[in-house]
Amino acid sequence: MAEIATFSNATQVLEPFKGVKKVTIEEYFSSGHRTCQGCESALVMKLMVKAAGPRTIVLGSTGCMYVANTTYYSTPWVVPWMHTQLGSSGSAALGTAAGLKALMKKGKMKAEPINVIAFCGDGGGADMGLGAISATLTHKEYNSLILLYDNESYANTDIQLSGSTPYGAHTTFSPPGKARRIMHTRWKKNTAGMLAAGHPECRYVATVCASYAVEMMNKVRKALSIGGPTFIHSLDPCPKGWDYDPMLSHELGELAIECGIFPLYEVEEGVVKYYGKTKAIVDGRPRKPVREYLLKQGRFAHFIEEDLEYFQGKVDEMWTKWELPGVACFKKDGARAVAG
Amino acid sequence: MTVATQAAPAAIQEQEMLISGSEAIAEALTLADIDVVTAYPIRPYDTVMQAIAKKISGGKLVAEYIVAEGEHSQFEIVKHASTVGARVFCGSSGVGWAYAMECLVVTPALRVPMVAMVGNRALDDPGAFGVEHNDALFVRDLGWLLCWIDSSQEALDTTLIAYRVAEDRRIFLPIAISADGAFLTHSQAITKVPSKSLVDKFLPPYHRGDLQLHPDNPITVAPQVNEDWVIEIRRQNNAATERAYTVIEEAYADFRRVFGRGPENPWFEEYMTEDAEIILMGMGTLSLPVKVAIRKMREDGKKVGLIRLRWFRPFPYEQLARALRKARAIGVIDRDYSFGSPFGSGVVATEVRAALYNAEHRPPLIGFICGLGGREVTLEDVYKTAEICYSAAKAGKTERATYWLGVRE
Numbered sequence: 001m002a003e004i005a006t007f008s009n010a011t012q013v014l015e016p017f018k019g020v021k022k023v024t025i026e027e028y029f030s031s032g033h034r035t036c037q038g039c040e041s042a043l044v045m046k047l048m049v050k051a052a053g054p055r056t057i058v059l060g061s062t063g064c065m066y067v068a069n070t071t072y073y074s075t076p077w078v079v080p081w082m083h084t085q086l087g088s089s090g091s092a093a094l095g096t097a098a099g100l101k102a103l104m105k106k107g108k109m110k111a112e113p114i115n116v117i118a119f120c121g122d123g124g125g126a127d128m129g130l131g132a133i134s135a136t137l138t139h140k141e142y143n144s145l146i147l148l149y150d151n152e153s154y155a156n157t158d159i160q161l162s163g164s165t166p167y168g169a170h171t172t173f174s175p176p177g178k179a180r181r182i183m184h185t186r187w188k189k190n191t192a193g194m195l196a197a198g199h200p201e202c203r204y205v206a207t208v209c210a211s212y213a214v215e216m217m218n219k220v221r222k223a224l225s226i227g228g229p230t231f232i233h234s235l236d237p238c239p240k241g242w243d244y245d246p247m248l249s250h251e252l253g254e255l256a257i258e259c260g261i262f263p264l265y266e267v268e269e270g271v272v273k274y275y276g277k278t279k280a281i282v283d284g285r286p287r288k289p290v291r292e293y294l295l296k297q298g299r300f301a302h303f304i305e306e307d308l309e310y311f312q313g314k315v316d317e318m319w320t321k322w323e324l325p326g327v328a329c330f331k332k333d334g335a336r337a338v339a340g
Numbered sequence: 341m342t343v344a345t346q347a348a349p350a351a352i353q354e355q356e357m358l359i360s361g362s363e364a365i366a367e368a369l370t371l372a373d374i375d376v377v378t379a380y381p382i383r384p385y386d387t388v389m390q391a392i393a394k395k396i397s398g399g400k401l402v403a404e405y406i407v408a409e410g411e412h413s414q415f416e417i418v419k420h421a422s423t424v425g426a427r428v429f430c431g432s433s434g435v436g437w438a439y440a441m442e443c444l445v446v447t448p449a450l451r452v453p454m455v456a457m458v459g460n461r462a463l464d465d466p467g468a469f470g471v472e473h474n475d476a477l478f479v480r481d482l483g484w485l486l487c488w489i490d491s492s493q494e495a496l497d498t499t500l501i502a503y504r505v506a507e508d509r510r511i512f513l514p515i516a517i518s519a520d521g522a523f524l525t526h527s528q529a530i531t532k533v534p535s536k537s538l539v540d541k542f543l544p545p546y547h548r549g550d551l552q553l554h555p556d557n558p559i560t561v562a563p564q565v566n567e568d569w570v571i572e573i574r575r576q577n578n579a580a581t582e583r584a585y586t587v588i589e590e591a592y593a594d595f596r597r598v599f600g601r602g603p604e605n606p607w608f609e610e611y612m613t614e615d616a617e618i619i620l621m622g623m624g625t626l627s628l629p630v631k632v633a634i635r636k637m638r639e640d641g642k643k644v645g646l647i648r649l650r651w652f653r654p655f656p657y658e659q660l661a662r663a664l665r666k667a668r669a670i671g672v673i674d675r676d677y678s679f680g681s682p683f684g685s686g687v688v689a690t691e692v693r694a695a696l697y698n699a700e701h702r703p704p705l706i707g708f709i710c711g712l713g714g715r716e717v718t719l720e721d722v723y724k725t726a727e728i729c730y731s732a733a734k735a736g737k738t739e740r741a742t743y744w745l746g747v748r749e
Contacts, residue, residue, distance in 0.1 A: 003402050055555045059420065070563035080553045082423060083562035084416065085442055091413040095376070095420030096553070098404040102375035102426050106402055108545070109425060114555060132416070135409035 007105045011143050012055065012113045014221035020214050028054060032076040033069040038246025040236040040253065041065055041121075041149045043210045048117065048147055049079060051217035052224055056115035057100075059084045059092035061129060063121035064156040065149060089120035090132030093144035093229065101142060115224045116144040122164035123154045126191045133231065137199040140228040145220065148191060148231070151238035159241045163189045166261075167314065168307055169299040171241070176302035187314060192233035193327045196267040204230040206266035211253030212276055219266060226268070235262045243298025252296060260287040260315050263326030272327055282325055290315055353535040354599075361524035364492040364531050365457055365517070366391030368499035370401045371539040375426035378406045378414040382436035383469050384521035385459025389431070411436045415443035415456075422452045423553045423561065427503065427546045430454060433521060434461035437475045447514045448483025448577060450562060451551065453506035454514040455499065460624065460675075461521045462713040470714010471520040473623065473676040477652075477687050483577045485515040485584055486653040488623035490609075492531040495519060497595065497602055498650075500543055504591045507546045510583045520675075522714060523625040534599060542598040584654045607656035609648040610663060612638065616645030618729040619664060622673040623649045623688060626710075626717045630673070633722035644726050649688065657695035664696065668733035670705045671725040673717065673745075677709055683741035685709075704732040707742040721745045 017023045028049040035042035045065055049058060056079045060066045066083055069076055084092035097116045103109035120129055125148035133146050153171050154160040161171040161184050170176055174183035196205035204226045208216040216234070223230035237252040239245070244252065256262040257277050264275040274282045281287055290312045294300040303311075323330045359367065365388050369377070379389035395401040404421070408414035411432050418428035432440060437458055447454055458476040462468035476486055485505065489495050495517070502515040519525050553561060565573065592606040603609065611631055613619055620630055627648045637644045647663060649656075664670055674686020681690050689707030696702050708725050711717040724745055732738045 057424070057553055057555065067564050070560055072563045072565040072569055075560035075563055077560050078558060080555060080558045081560045082420070082553055084420065085412075085446060087412065088416040088443075091408070091416035092420045094406065094413075095417035096424055098376050098406055098417065099421030099424035099426035099428075102402075102404045102421070103424065106373075106375065108375070109554075131409055132413045135413060139406065 003105055004107045004111070007111055009101060009141065009143070010113050011225050011227050012053070012115060014051070014053070014225045016218040016221055017214055023214065023217065024050065024053070026050070026054070028052070028056070028078040030076050030078055032074040034071060035064065035068045036240050036246070038239040038249045040210050040238065040249045041151055042069070044147075044149050044216070044234050044236055045069065045119070047210060047213055047217050048119070048220050051220035052115045052117060054079060055112065056117060057096055059089065059096060059116070059118040061089040061092065061118065061120040061124040062086040063124050064151065065119060065121065067156050084118065086124045087128035087132060089118040089124055089129050089146050090134070090136035093118035093146050094136045094139055094142055097142035097144045113143070117147060117224070118144065119147045119149060121155070122148065122150040122152060123162045126150070126164040126189050127162050133195065134198065137195060137202040137229045137231060140201045142229060143227055145223045145230045145232065147220070148233045149236050150233060151236045151241055153238070153241040155238050155241040164191065167311060168303060170302060171299070181302055181304070182307065190329055192231065193329070195231050197328050200270070201228070202230065203228050204266065204268050206232050207262065207264050208232055208234045209253040209257060209262065209264060210234065210236065211250045211257075212264070215264070215275060222266075222268070241299070244296055248296060252293065255288065255293040255296070258288045259290045259293045260319055260326065261290060261293060265327055267327070272324060278326065281319065287315075287319065353538045354532045356530050357533050358528050359492055359531050360387065360526055360528045361489070361492050361495040361519045362387035362459070362526070363391045364496040365499050365519075366395055367531075367533050368496045369429050370395050371534065371536055372427065372500060372503050372543060373401070374403050374429045376404045376406070376418055376421035377429045378408045378417045380408045380411050380414045380432070380436065382433045383459070384461060384525040385431045385433040385457055387525050388457050388459070392429070411440035412443055415440040415447065418454055419443060419447050419450065419452050422454055423450070423548070423551070425546065425548045425552050425554070427507075428454050429456070431457035431459065433459040434475050435464045438463065438478065441478065444479050444484065445482055449573070451512035451580070452514055453512050453546070455502045455506055456514065456516045458516050458518045459521045459525045460518050468713040469521060471523060471624070471675060472712050473518065473674075473687070476516055476518045477676055479516065480653055480687070483513050483581060484653060485513055485581070485651070486518065487515070487651045488518045488649065490524065490625045490627045490648060492524070492529040495524065496531055496533065500539060501591050501595055503546070504543050505584065505587050508587050509549065511580050511587050512551070513577070513580055513584070518624065520625040532601070538598060542595060581654050588651065605659070607649070607651050607659050608663070609650065611646040611648065613645035613647060613663065615643055616666070617643040617668045617733060618671065618726050619645050619647055619667040620671045620673060620722070620725055620729070621647045621649060621688065621692060622675070623652065624675065626673060626675060629717050629719055630722050633719045633726070636719065637723065637726055642726060642730070652688070655691055655695065660692065660695050661699040664703065665699070665701045667703045669703050669729040671708055671729040672705065673708045673710050673725060675711045677712065683707065685742045689742070704736065704738045706732055706738050706740070708745050709742065710745040715746060718746060
């Protein structure tokens, strides 16, 4: 069968919402989910698909946002939704986009831009599915968005540490004990920075936090409009995994940014742009001490002064020694000498 | 090379080509107008992907050709493409197929009618490129329909039949076509390649209907069902597999009607079984040495026949029980192993034994494990199987249930 000459592979044009009052009313992630009180990731799902609109297909890899959201007979998804395997968000996005493209290109399906979004948790995205996401970000002819909702643990399976869990955090795989206070000694993987740095033809990588909802939705809209495969990393405070009062979810998201632990930025066509309070930090505004963030959470309750200082020192490095502050961990030449 | 064939009744509508098993499958995929195909290199199946790449670059086929970063992604990508309505193809060999295992599990459960080629290959370790059937057999319990072929012609024909069966709404299950590594994937033979218009009479377009993932059909696919629904869903899969007995027979009958060729019996090929005292059984290309050996043995007055199993899932147990009812002894040659299995037999021997358990006539059945890792199944090996079967037939019982043949001592 021949190719349809007029097929353009265009994306939807999703202009940014100009303020919270301009955000559309329609919800495409509705009642029917069973997430925890204060679950930020459920909000991320809701905002993500609100930003995308009705002509969207969502693929969800295994994790909280699969298990807690889609109990049979009570799906919250108004748009078509499908499960994909834990390490398959990249492949799900690619396969769905390729299927649609092939059918439209060959005239077997009405041609129209359909958003394809695959989401994954930090386990599915930063650990198991990283290879597939990386591959998808090189396939520039398929339009899709991969959104990583990072609640910093395998939160659906009893809170086990992932490659995205912060240093020292108490998880069921890293319980503090008398012999070893710090079981988890690895520093959190810099997933967004790595994916932006490693995929020269990926046109859009961004970090978001739902504490800043309009900014978050507009980044989703840009990611879907710009064309090709794109990636968004969302930091999602998790009352169950982080052990805090559910009312503090938004506040913790804000603190993660104000302390400089999780920077908000986008890399559009290779150009880095900082957002909000992260931009203020880059411009020289002092960061809040990390202890303000860490000590509000039970997962760091076993930290002693030494641990807080170590954590602060590592975060300081992100802003004082990294060539691209908060984004890429290549150090400035002088910084290496200082580090010895 | 292409020359017009003399064969009737579709004489004008088929061309003869000298092509390998892998190339024959690529011809069928072009005729089936597949939409999305994913490739990843592993010998020997990857020759099919090389052949498809040439079809696409040469303008013979319009399809998305995606080179994945591993077999897990390779199978996931086409699984998802199929859910939006694309006709897809995939494949692998040996440990590559094993690497995709998680995706192979979910594909039948999601009722995705993918067609895959397995270029059968020994599993690691140690490394071997040669054929063993254990790779494809991994998925025998999961809802994949499995068949084995032994010629380029059968490769082409079975690929068309596979799409017809898999995409039948009564089935909606994936099909894996197994081709013995090297012996079939890389060996060329004269093959009849039909015209597109003829194929269109046999193979309708793929319509996913109310299971299609599309904004116009906003469904939620594969939610968490837990103990509330899993067993009902498994039973639906089982029912689809059982319906495959009918759908496969219909497809072969229609294939014969449209193309004027193809077997009457889809399930297995019978070679000189009419009067056979000893029936040898096996799958894939071992049919060639076995047939040669049978002809030689017939010259010596030994009435030996062959049943070459095509379809392993669904397993044609009733048809086999009928076909084997006159045999005095049965010898099943397995190009696979199943360590710790009943009688230490290979997978096919174990299945045939189970198929005959309720049969009225249960001749002695001996399992032979032979030709592993691509080792040749020699005429001597086949003579040996017949000899052992004759002894069992005379004694009315088996001395040993399983023999390993052609093994260095």
